[in-house]
Amino acid sequence: MASNASIDTLEQLDKIEQDFKNFVLKQKHPCVMAKSVFKMEHFHLNIYDDVDADSAIKLLNDLEDYIAQYDFESNQFESFLAVFPNTIFVSELAFEKGLWKLLQILHDFDDCVWDSAVSDNPNSPKFSFSLKINNTI
Template sequence: MKTNLEKKYSQWILEEDHPCIMSQTVFSQENVIVRDYSKIGFPTTTQRLLKDLKYYIKNYDFESNDFQSFIAVFSDSKIVDEDEFELVLWKQLSDLNKTDNHAWDPSVSNDPEDENFSFSLAGHAFYVVGMHPKSSRKARRSPYPSIAFNLHIQFEKLREMGAYHKVRDKIRERDIHLQGSINPMLEDFGESSEAKQYSGKATGEEWVCPFLNKSLLNKF
Protein backbone atom coordinates (compact mmCIF):
# COMPACT_ATOMS: atom_id res chain seq x y z
CA MET A 1 0.00 0.00 0.00
CA LYS A 2 1.31 3.43 -0.93
CA THR A 3 2.12 5.93 1.79
CA ASN A 4 0.63 9.44 1.67
CA LEU A 5 4.03 10.72 0.54
CA GLU A 6 4.21 8.21 -2.31
CA LYS A 7 0.66 9.14 -3.35
CA LYS A 8 1.55 12.84 -3.37
CA TYR A 9 4.59 12.31 -5.60
CA SER A 10 2.75 9.87 -7.82
CA GLN A 11 0.01 12.46 -8.33
CA TRP A 12 2.59 15.12 -9.18
CA ILE A 13 4.23 12.90 -11.80
CA LEU A 14 1.27 11.01 -13.25
CA GLU A 15 -1.89 13.03 -12.74
CA GLU A 16 -0.22 16.36 -13.51
CA ASP A 17 1.40 14.83 -16.62
CA HIS A 18 5.04 15.51 -15.77
CA PRO A 19 7.20 16.05 -18.88
CA CYS A 20 9.79 13.41 -17.90
CA ILE A 21 8.47 10.21 -19.45
CA MET A 22 11.06 8.17 -17.54
CA SER A 23 9.64 9.50 -14.27
CA GLN A 24 6.18 8.60 -15.46
CA THR A 25 7.40 5.10 -16.27
CA VAL A 26 8.94 4.39 -12.86
CA PHE A 27 5.88 5.70 -11.04
CA SER A 28 3.38 3.85 -13.22
CA GLN A 29 5.37 0.62 -12.80
CA GLU A 30 5.99 1.33 -9.10
CA ASN A 31 9.73 1.13 -9.65
CA VAL A 32 10.47 4.10 -7.43
CA ILE A 33 11.37 4.37 -3.77
CA VAL A 34 10.23 7.54 -1.97
CA ARG A 35 11.60 8.14 1.54
CA ASP A 36 11.17 11.12 3.86
CA TYR A 37 14.24 12.32 5.79
CA SER A 38 12.63 15.43 7.25
CA LYS A 39 15.60 17.85 7.27
CA ILE A 40 18.20 18.15 4.53
CA GLY A 41 21.88 18.33 5.49
CA PHE A 42 21.61 17.08 9.07
CA PRO A 43 24.11 14.42 10.29
CA THR A 44 21.31 11.98 11.16
CA THR A 45 19.81 12.55 7.72
CA THR A 46 23.11 11.76 6.04
CA GLN A 47 23.56 8.52 7.99
CA ARG A 48 20.03 7.30 7.24
CA LEU A 49 20.13 8.33 3.59
CA LEU A 50 23.51 6.70 2.95
CA LYS A 51 22.36 3.49 4.61
CA ASP A 52 19.18 3.41 2.51
CA LEU A 53 21.03 4.16 -0.73
CA LYS A 54 23.54 1.38 -0.07
CA TYR A 55 20.65 -1.00 0.57
CA TYR A 56 19.02 0.22 -2.65
CA ILE A 57 22.21 -0.47 -4.63
CA LYS A 58 22.67 -3.89 -3.01
CA ASN A 59 19.17 -4.93 -4.10
CA TYR A 60 19.21 -3.30 -7.53
CA ASP A 61 19.03 -5.67 -10.49
CA PHE A 62 21.91 -4.53 -12.71
CA GLU A 63 20.88 -7.03 -15.40
CA SER A 64 17.42 -5.51 -15.80
CA ASN A 65 16.55 -2.89 -18.40
CA ASP A 66 13.81 -1.47 -16.19
CA PHE A 67 14.34 2.10 -15.08
CA GLN A 68 14.30 2.71 -11.33
CA SER A 69 14.68 5.76 -9.10
CA PHE A 70 15.25 6.61 -5.45
CA ILE A 71 13.77 9.90 -4.21
CA ALA A 72 14.87 11.40 -0.90
CA VAL A 73 12.30 13.88 0.43
CA PHE A 74 12.96 16.55 3.06
CA SER A 75 9.43 17.52 4.05
CA ASP A 76 10.42 19.71 7.02
CA SER A 77 12.98 21.80 5.12
CA LYS A 78 11.80 25.20 3.95
CA ILE A 79 13.55 26.55 0.86
CA VAL A 80 13.49 30.30 0.19
CA ASP A 81 14.88 30.34 -3.35
CA GLU A 82 17.04 28.51 -5.89
CA ASP A 83 20.30 29.86 -4.47
CA GLU A 84 19.56 28.41 -1.06
CA PHE A 85 18.51 25.07 -2.49
CA GLU A 86 21.68 24.81 -4.55
CA LEU A 87 23.79 25.28 -1.42
CA VAL A 88 21.89 22.78 0.74
CA LEU A 89 21.77 20.25 -2.12
CA TRP A 90 25.53 20.29 -2.52
CA LYS A 91 26.06 20.30 1.24
CA GLN A 92 23.99 17.12 1.45
CA LEU A 93 25.94 15.53 -1.41
CA SER A 94 29.24 16.62 0.17
CA ASP A 95 28.20 15.11 3.51
CA LEU A 96 27.24 11.84 1.81
CA ASN A 97 30.59 11.77 0.04
CA LYS A 98 32.44 12.48 3.29
CA THR A 99 30.62 9.64 5.08
CA ASP A 100 30.83 7.12 2.25
CA ASN A 101 33.78 4.73 2.66
CA HIS A 102 33.81 3.50 -0.96
CA ALA A 103 36.03 4.65 -3.81
CA TRP A 104 34.54 6.79 -6.57
CA ASP A 105 33.03 4.92 -9.51
CA PRO A 106 36.01 4.65 -11.94
CA SER A 107 33.73 4.99 -15.00
CA VAL A 108 33.12 8.69 -14.21
CA SER A 109 35.15 11.68 -13.01
CA ASN A 110 35.11 12.86 -9.39
CA ASP A 111 35.90 16.44 -10.45
CA PRO A 112 32.71 18.54 -10.85
CA GLU A 113 34.56 20.74 -13.38
CA ASP A 114 35.16 17.73 -15.65
CA GLU A 115 32.71 17.01 -18.47
CA ASN A 116 32.66 13.35 -17.41
CA PHE A 117 31.70 14.10 -13.80
CA SER A 118 28.92 12.18 -12.12
CA PHE A 119 28.14 11.82 -8.43
CA SER A 120 29.18 8.53 -6.86
CA LEU A 121 28.02 6.59 -3.82
CA ALA A 122 29.08 3.12 -2.70
CA GLY A 123 31.20 2.84 -5.84
CA HIS A 124 28.31 3.54 -8.25
CA ALA A 125 27.69 6.64 -10.37
CA PHE A 126 24.40 8.49 -10.03
CA TYR A 127 22.70 11.22 -11.99
CA VAL A 128 21.20 13.53 -9.37
CA VAL A 129 18.05 15.62 -9.86
CA GLY A 130 17.36 18.31 -7.28
CA MET A 131 13.74 19.43 -6.95
CA HIS A 132 11.89 21.93 -4.76
CA PRO A 133 8.74 24.11 -4.72
CA LYS A 134 10.64 27.32 -5.53
CA SER A 135 12.32 26.07 -8.71
CA SER A 136 12.12 28.30 -11.78
CA ARG A 137 11.63 25.14 -13.86
CA LYS A 138 8.09 23.83 -13.53
CA ALA A 139 9.28 20.26 -14.05
CA ARG A 140 11.40 20.58 -10.90
CA ARG A 141 8.67 21.95 -8.62
CA SER A 142 8.22 18.94 -6.39
CA PRO A 143 5.80 18.97 -3.42
CA TYR A 144 8.78 19.19 -1.03
CA PRO A 145 12.53 19.72 -1.38
CA SER A 146 13.77 16.44 -2.82
CA ILE A 147 16.73 14.69 -4.42
CA ALA A 148 16.21 11.96 -7.01
CA PHE A 149 19.08 9.48 -7.32
CA ASN A 150 19.20 7.67 -10.67
CA LEU A 151 21.93 5.11 -11.31
CA HIS A 152 24.06 6.28 -14.20
CA ILE A 153 24.17 2.81 -15.73
CA GLN A 154 20.49 3.18 -16.63
CA PHE A 155 21.26 5.97 -19.09
CA GLU A 156 24.09 3.90 -20.58
CA LYS A 157 21.63 1.05 -21.11
CA LEU A 158 19.28 3.43 -22.90
CA ARG A 159 22.16 4.27 -25.24
CA GLU A 160 22.92 0.59 -25.80
CA MET A 161 19.26 -0.01 -26.64
CA GLY A 162 19.33 2.89 -29.10
CA ALA A 163 16.58 4.67 -27.18
CA TYR A 164 18.49 7.44 -25.42
CA HIS A 165 18.11 10.21 -28.00
CA LYS A 166 14.46 9.38 -28.66
CA VAL A 167 13.65 9.55 -24.93
CA ARG A 168 15.74 12.70 -24.46
CA ASP A 169 14.08 14.51 -27.36
CA LYS A 170 10.59 13.53 -26.18
CA ILE A 171 11.27 14.84 -22.66
CA ARG A 172 12.63 18.12 -24.02
CA GLU A 173 9.64 18.49 -26.34
CA ARG A 174 7.24 18.00 -23.42
CA ASP A 175 9.25 20.41 -21.24
CA ILE A 176 8.96 23.09 -23.93
CA HIS A 177 5.22 22.47 -24.07
CA LEU A 178 5.01 22.89 -20.28
CA GLN A 179 7.20 25.97 -19.87
CA GLY A 180 7.69 27.41 -23.32
CA SER A 181 11.43 26.76 -23.33
CA ILE A 182 13.93 23.98 -22.86
CA ASN A 183 15.92 23.81 -19.64
CA PRO A 184 19.05 25.80 -20.60
CA MET A 185 21.25 23.64 -18.38
CA LEU A 186 20.50 20.32 -20.09
CA GLU A 187 23.46 18.74 -21.86
CA ASP A 188 24.27 15.19 -22.89
CA PHE A 189 26.77 13.38 -20.67
CA GLY A 190 30.32 14.15 -21.80
CA GLU A 191 29.49 17.52 -23.36
CA SER A 192 29.58 19.52 -20.13
CA SER A 193 29.74 18.66 -16.44
CA GLU A 194 26.34 17.36 -15.33
CA ALA A 195 27.00 19.01 -11.97
CA LYS A 196 25.51 22.16 -13.53
CA GLN A 197 22.20 20.34 -13.92
CA TYR A 198 21.78 18.92 -10.42
CA SER A 199 20.11 21.84 -8.61
CA GLY A 200 17.94 22.95 -11.54
CA LYS A 201 19.18 26.55 -11.28
CA ALA A 202 20.50 28.27 -14.40
CA THR A 203 24.23 28.95 -14.08
CA GLY A 204 26.69 31.09 -16.02
CA GLU A 205 30.25 30.54 -17.19
CA GLU A 206 31.59 31.86 -13.88
CA TRP A 207 29.71 29.23 -11.82
CA VAL A 208 31.80 27.26 -9.36
CA CYS A 209 30.38 24.01 -8.03
CA PRO A 210 30.06 24.12 -4.20
CA PHE A 211 30.80 20.39 -3.91
CA LEU A 212 33.39 19.50 -1.26
CA ASN A 213 34.82 16.24 -2.55
CA LYS A 214 36.90 14.55 0.15
CA SER A 215 39.22 12.88 -2.37
CA LEU A 216 40.06 16.19 -4.04
CA LEU A 217 40.42 18.04 -0.72
CA ASN A 218 42.92 15.42 0.47
CA LYS A 219 45.27 16.38 -2.35
CA PHE A 220 45.98 19.76 -0.77
Protein backbone atom coordinates in the same frame (compact mmCIF):
# COMPACT_ATOMS: atom_id res chain seq x y z
CA MET B 1 6.51 2.24 -1.18
CA ALA B 2 7.57 4.95 1.28
CA SER B 3 9.88 4.06 4.14
CA ASN B 4 12.40 5.23 6.73
CA ALA B 5 10.07 7.88 7.98
CA SER B 6 10.16 9.67 11.26
CA ILE B 7 6.93 11.33 10.22
CA ASP B 8 4.33 11.34 12.99
CA THR B 9 1.63 9.30 11.29
CA LEU B 10 1.14 6.82 8.49
CA GLU B 11 -1.38 9.28 7.02
CA GLN B 12 1.35 11.91 6.64
CA LEU B 13 3.59 9.35 4.99
CA ASP B 14 0.85 8.30 2.57
CA LYS B 15 0.11 11.94 1.75
CA ILE B 16 3.74 12.62 0.83
CA GLU B 17 3.77 9.59 -1.45
CA GLN B 18 0.45 10.53 -3.05
CA ASP B 19 1.54 14.14 -3.57
CA PHE B 20 4.70 12.94 -5.31
CA LYS B 21 2.73 10.54 -7.54
CA ASN B 22 0.29 13.30 -8.45
CA PHE B 23 3.16 15.64 -9.27
CA VAL B 24 4.71 13.13 -11.68
CA LEU B 25 1.61 11.46 -13.13
CA LYS B 26 -1.08 14.15 -13.17
CA GLN B 27 0.80 17.37 -13.80
CA LYS B 28 2.76 18.20 -16.92
CA HIS B 29 5.91 16.44 -15.75
CA PRO B 30 8.40 16.38 -18.65
CA CYS B 31 10.17 13.08 -17.87
CA VAL B 32 8.61 10.08 -19.57
CA MET B 33 10.84 7.69 -17.61
CA ALA B 34 9.63 9.11 -14.29
CA LYS B 35 6.04 8.62 -15.40
CA SER B 36 6.78 5.02 -16.39
CA VAL B 37 8.51 4.24 -13.12
CA PHE B 38 5.58 5.63 -11.13
CA LYS B 39 2.94 3.90 -13.24
CA MET B 40 4.73 0.58 -12.77
CA GLU B 41 5.31 1.27 -9.05
CA HIS B 42 9.08 0.78 -9.50
CA PHE B 43 10.21 3.43 -7.09
CA HIS B 44 11.59 3.57 -3.58
CA LEU B 45 10.39 6.70 -1.79
CA ASN B 46 12.29 7.41 1.40
CA ILE B 47 11.46 10.14 3.90
CA TYR B 48 14.13 11.86 5.99
CA ASP B 49 13.75 14.50 8.69
CA ASP B 50 16.02 17.18 7.35
CA VAL B 51 19.05 17.86 5.19
CA ASP B 52 21.56 17.22 7.98
CA ALA B 53 24.25 14.74 9.00
CA ASP B 54 21.86 12.40 10.87
CA SER B 55 19.57 12.11 7.87
CA ALA B 56 22.55 11.78 5.54
CA ILE B 57 23.76 8.70 7.42
CA LYS B 58 20.31 7.12 7.11
CA LEU B 59 20.15 8.13 3.44
CA LEU B 60 23.58 6.64 2.72
CA ASN B 61 22.57 3.35 4.37
CA ASP B 62 19.33 3.28 2.38
CA LEU B 63 21.20 3.99 -0.84
CA GLU B 64 23.59 1.15 -0.09
CA ASP B 65 20.64 -1.22 0.45
CA TYR B 66 19.01 0.04 -2.75
CA ILE B 67 22.18 -0.50 -4.79
CA ALA B 68 22.62 -3.98 -3.29
CA GLN B 69 19.12 -5.05 -4.39
CA TYR B 70 19.18 -3.36 -7.81
CA ASP B 71 19.43 -5.71 -10.78
CA PHE B 72 21.93 -4.04 -13.09
CA GLU B 73 21.45 -6.77 -15.70
CA SER B 74 17.72 -6.14 -16.04
CA ASN B 75 15.99 -3.72 -18.41
CA GLN B 76 13.56 -2.87 -15.62
CA PHE B 77 14.21 0.61 -14.29
CA GLU B 78 13.75 1.72 -10.71
CA SER B 79 14.13 5.06 -9.00
CA PHE B 80 15.25 5.99 -5.50
CA LEU B 81 13.68 9.16 -4.16
CA ALA B 82 14.73 11.00 -1.01
CA VAL B 83 12.18 13.43 0.42
CA PHE B 84 12.95 15.94 3.17
CA PRO B 85 9.55 17.33 4.21
CA ASN B 86 10.95 19.42 7.07
CA THR B 87 13.42 21.28 4.84
CA ILE B 88 12.23 24.46 3.17
CA PHE B 89 14.37 26.37 0.70
CA VAL B 90 13.54 30.03 0.08
CA SER B 91 15.17 30.15 -3.34
CA GLU B 92 16.68 28.02 -6.05
CA LEU B 93 20.14 29.12 -4.92
CA ALA B 94 19.39 28.04 -1.34
CA PHE B 95 18.24 24.66 -2.68
CA GLU B 96 21.44 24.30 -4.73
CA LYS B 97 23.61 25.15 -1.72
CA GLY B 98 21.65 22.69 0.44
CA LEU B 99 22.00 19.96 -2.17
CA TRP B 100 25.77 20.41 -2.49
CA LYS B 101 26.07 20.45 1.31
CA LEU B 102 24.15 17.16 1.52
CA LEU B 103 26.27 15.62 -1.24
CA GLN B 104 29.43 16.64 0.61
CA ILE B 105 28.14 15.06 3.83
CA LEU B 106 27.29 11.85 1.94
CA HIS B 107 30.75 11.84 0.37
CA ASP B 108 32.39 12.38 3.77
CA PHE B 109 30.55 9.36 5.22
CA ASP B 110 31.04 7.13 2.17
CA ASP B 111 33.60 4.38 2.77
CA CYS B 112 34.14 3.58 -0.93
CA VAL B 113 36.48 5.13 -3.47
CA TRP B 114 35.17 7.39 -6.23
CA ASP B 115 34.11 5.50 -9.34
CA SER B 116 37.08 5.66 -11.70
CA ALA B 117 34.75 5.76 -14.72
CA VAL B 118 33.68 9.33 -13.86
CA SER B 119 35.32 12.57 -12.77
CA ASP B 120 35.15 13.83 -9.19
CA ASN B 121 35.53 17.41 -10.44
CA PRO B 122 32.11 19.15 -10.59
CA ASN B 123 33.45 21.44 -13.32
CA SER B 124 34.31 18.52 -15.59
CA PRO B 125 31.88 17.43 -18.32
CA LYS B 126 32.60 13.86 -17.13
CA PHE B 127 31.55 14.61 -13.54
CA SER B 128 29.14 12.24 -11.88
CA PHE B 129 28.50 11.93 -8.18
CA SER B 130 29.80 8.64 -6.86
CA LEU B 131 28.63 6.72 -3.79
CA LYS B 132 29.07 3.17 -2.63
CA ILE B 133 30.97 1.98 -5.71
CA ASN B 134 32.84 -1.20 -4.94
CA ASN B 135 33.79 -2.45 -8.42
CA THR B 136 31.49 -5.47 -8.10
CA ILE B 137 28.66 -3.65 -9.82
